[in-house]
Amino acid sequence: MLKADQKDKDKLIKPLFETGRTYWVTIAILLAIIGWALYMYYRQLTLGMKVTGMQRPVYWGVYMVNFIFFIGISHAGTLISAILRVTGAEWRRPITRVAEAITAFALIVGSLQIIIDMGRPDRLLSVILNGRLQSPILWDVLSVTAYFLGSITYLYLPVIPDAALLRDNLPPYSPAWRKRLYSIMALGWRGNRTQWIRLEKAIAVMAVLIIPIAVSVHTIISWILATTVQPGWHSTIFGPYFVVGAIFSGIGALFIAMTIVRWKLKLEEYITEKQYNNLGLIFITMSAVWxxxxxxxxxxxxxxxxxxxxxxxxxxxxxxxxxxxxxxxxxxxxxxxxxxxxxxxxxxxxxxxxxxxxxxxxxxxxxxxxxxxxxxxxxxxxxxxxxxxxxxxxxxxxxxxxxxxxxxxxxxxxxxxxxxxxxxxxxxxxxxxxxxxxxxxxxxxxxxxxxxxxxxHPTITEVALTAGSVALFIFMFLVFFKLFPIISIWEVAEGRVIDAERAKVTIPMPEASGIKERLRGKGIRKARG
Amino acid sequence: MAKWSMVIDLDKCVACQGCSIACRFENNTPVVSPEEAALGRSILWNEVFPLRSEGEAAIASAQAKFLTRPCMHCEDPPCIKVCPVGATYKDDEGIVRQNYARCIGCRFCTVACPYGVRYFNWYEPSWEEGMDTHLNPDRVAGRGDLEGPAIRPKGVVEKCTFCIHRHHKAIARAEAEGREFRNSDYTPACVQTCTAKARFFGDFDDPNSTVSRLSQSRRAFRLLDEAGTSPKVIYLHEG
Structure with missing residues (x-):
């Protein structure tokens, strides 16, 4: 039996089993938009691509824009969880789950744009059966697939202890299928030492692996444009330019998600100003580089x-x-x-x-x-x-x-x-x-x-499919976080332990002038010892 | 093995668009309604258009220079490099071909081609009544792929093939007549129909062919040579 903190139970576990009306209304609206988009896509399939605003020479339009945009958004997760985990930034703990979920769902929606854009989606398998590795599209298929598999794994690994926690702390009124779901997802997690060591090792390996994959994904997307000789595209700067833009827009999306979650679930104690401030500094850097x-x-x-x-x-x-x-x-x-x-x-x-x-x-x-x-x-x-x-x-x-x-x-x-x-x-x-x-x-x-x-000029079909894509993204987000806690409970708990240990460290305070101010600048207020 | 090449003498070209029409009937390119054509969805494997650099005033005063543009059948084609499935390929004789049965409609080749010779089927091709019963029945011999004048399904890319089916037909005829295939047996429809006899077609590797001799002319140039595609269609400057 794993025990959850009472505060975590109230703030993070309870909302998973109590659903308000707003939630269902939002879901209904999203499903309506997705339904509309599906109908418009069915029209596009039967009537052909003429229902879009594309023509010669504008062979790529809003779908391609959406593709690059969503894959860009997906860089939120990698940056936050992988880079911050590798560099040991403690403040990342409450926001890793949100960031990783954005990555996985944005990748699904992004890849969907390519299928929407294809004239013959029925021949999708041909890309694998007859694939030519010389084509930048094949590079893309490989790197996006690798990134998707990597980020799904990376999303799932930290879910394991939380699923076990949920399995052992279910409220009495929860339906039976949820117990089964968490039991399966927990993979028999008991929280013993060997399991923790294995998990930490797996997460550490994934964190390092996923960074180069993420960089490759948006570089290659930029190369789809840069490998052609079209005016304005044939540029060496496109690779890094797109990667920076991707991380930049990813943090932007993360900010929106963080704020909505914080406001709706009243998680001010978990997602504090520290997260906003530190992530904001990275955001400013990305903005400047962009x-x-x-x-x-x-x-x-x-x-x-x-x-x-x-x-x-x-x-x-x-x-x-x-x-x-x-x-x-x-x-x-x-x-x-x-x-x-x-x-x-x-x-x-x-x-x-x-x-x-x-x-x-x-x-x-x-x-x-x-x-x-x-x-x-x-x-x-x-x-x-x-x-x-x-x-x-x-x-x-x-x-x-x-x-x-x-x-x-x-x-x-x-x-x-x-x-x-x-x-x-x-x-x-x-x-x-x-x-x-x-x-x-x-x-x-x-x-x-x-x-x-x-x-x-984009047509109503393209508008509908764009709206549908955004709705699908939010829908997946909402459903996922109805099933799993929005904040990685065990990571936050681990953070608390580390914080408590650090608080015991005493810092001798020299009398020399100026030291006090410098320490205050680092957030240390009172001299101890 | 021949290396098929075309020379277009712009001095002789009168921009009558005969090549476009001949191509249309030879290769079964679908007819497009005026509304769709205004949107830029007409399919003209050989397009005749005024050069942009001439400006509106030149076009209004009938001073504009026109260009007739088939596929360049580049030696180094950007379209083939980017195709993810090998639906477009260069055959042994240097002709850039398109396999409609394999194309996935990603339109990367249409974006990559600097000449805009590739066209996408935005919807199911259709012909007016009467025309639909008089389509060219010729088909490309060989692997049984959908190529050349075969009716295209919607959602695939198509392009000029130097009338590849005519090449295959000419070989078959020579065989039936029990003689060697001569390069002069094979002529694309646009070359055959050209009102001003401005187009020449032949084997570039044969130093005595018309195209080789004309390509040595001081008027000879290649379209967008700076794109590095080495086109096999060679133009002769006006004047």
Missing amino acids: MYFTYAEHMIITAGQEVYEFPVLTSKLWGDYAVSFWVMVALMVVSFWIMVIPRLISKTAKRFLVFQPRFTTGAVLLAVVTGYYLVTDSTIPGLSGINPETLFFLVRGSLLVELLFVGLGVAKWFKTRLVAATTVAGVMVVIGMWLERWNIIIPTMTHPYLVSWAEY
């Missing part, structure tokens, strides 16, 4: 003046794809801002006028007025005497300054709301990364070498 890659990628095309690549770039900067491109840039910049600036301003910042709400409100109003003049292109009363060229820079410059002040005010507000700031940034980045995939695939597809330039 921006560096994005800048480098576009900068080189700008300087290259390739006759075929240049139109792809201009279509993003001020052409057909300017909206999706600049919205992406804005989302990334704003998400970076609300993650970084609140960390930089001091707690006493409200002494300064620029951080006070009334100043921010004023800046918002001014920005709205300036933006209105800019959009409508109307004349500004009293400024008609100014040289139009000076006015051009004046209006834009003042808008920028006003937005800067708005940003400072917002940063002050987010300063005390770490979870809110992080979640908002996560949502922005997930949307921004979807747009990034769009901005990579569609402008190149619409601006080919010889064929006349085209436009691409």
Whole structure:
């Protein structure tokens, strides 16, 4: 008999057996969306791909964007659990299960996009029977399959002790099939020393193995594009660029999942601000690296003046794809801002006028007025005497300054709301990364070498299948976490033991000045011993 | 073993689109409704189009340069490299072929081809009444694969094959007549029909063939040579 902590029992085990109405309503809505998508896919199967917005030369559209997006999201799990486990980051414990589940389910949904995109899904097996290893698609099949098998194993291994825990701590009213399920899943786990050693060893091996596989997955996905000679794709930077983007969007998705779980199941004691803060720091790093890659990628095309690549770039900067491109840039910049600036301003910042709400409100109003003049292109009363060229820079410059002040005010507000700031940034980045995939695939597809330039507008079928894919992802997530605890109970319990041991360590406090401040910076408040 | 090659003299080409029409009837490419054609779903194995660099003004003033474009049958084809199932392949005589029975419709080859010579069947091909009973019955000899003018199912990619079935027919005829196959026995439909006699077809390896001699011309160039595909279709510059 394994015993669970009373707190874990109430917070983590009880919700598995008590289902509220909201849960069933959500499930019903998700199933409805999935049903709609299934019907639309059936139509696509019978009528052919003409129900999509794809044509010549836009041979790849939203399905391909979704494919890269979902596989990108799947990098959340690897990063959090594998890298953090290998580096021994203790704070990872409460969020590993969520991260690993995102990986497994995003991979399923992502791979599904390829089948949806195929003209002849009935010949899927041909990829194995007649597969040519020289084709990047085969590399993809191999690496995604390896990653999927790896991440399913990696999700399952830490579930074993928890399944045993559930098996032994079932509430009396639970149905019989759940006892059977947990007994099977627990694989006869008794929690003895040999079993723990084996489990830890298996997890450690998997953690190391899965990191190179994860890196290979998104590299190879980028190579599907980069191995062609199409304008804008034939770039060596694509491999690392996609991997960074994948981890970036993965953390964004993890933030959203963490916050919803924390809020719905009231897990504030488990998922604390520490997780948000530490993961936020990785997120900021990824954001910076992503921006560096994005800048480098576009900068080189700008300087290259390739006759075929240049139109792809201009279509993003001020052409057909300017909206999706600049919205992406804005989302990334704003998400970076609300993650970084609140960390930089001091707690006493409200002494300064620029951080006070009334100043921010004023800046918002001014920005709205300036933006209105800019959009409508109307004349500004009293400024008609100014040289139009000076006015051009004046209006834009003042808008920028006003937005800067708005940003400072917002940063002050987010300063005390770490979870809110992080979640908002996560949502922005997930949307921004979807747009990034769009901005990579569609402008190149619409601006080919010889064929006349085209436009691409997704149809209702593509919208339905995208919505269905997202719904399927959330559905799998909800069902899985109705069956298994959202937080790895044994890992958190292990963490508590380690914390308790560490708390006993005494740190001698030298009298030298400055040491106190340095220790305080590391989170150690009181001198002991 | 011949290395089939085509030379197109742009000086002679009048952009009548006869090649496109001949190809259509020879290879049973499906007819597309005007709405679908406006969406960019027409299938023209040999397309005639104005060059983009000429701009709208040139097209309006009838000054534009037109290009007629069959498959380049590259020596180093990007489409074959990316196919995951080997549905597209280069045969012994250098012709890039497409097996409809094996294609999984992933459209990687259509994306990889810089010339846009590959077409996807967005839906079940159909013909107007009357036309559907007069389709080309010729079939590609050999392994019994769905190739060449065979009716394509929906969801697969198709492309110009240099009328490969005509090649097979010419060999069969030479055999029936009890003589050696001559390179001049085999001509694709577009070459045969060309109004201005702007197209030439033959064995590139034979130094005395028309195509070898024309490819030595100072006007000779290959389309998108910088893509590194080494096309076997050679154009002759205007003027």
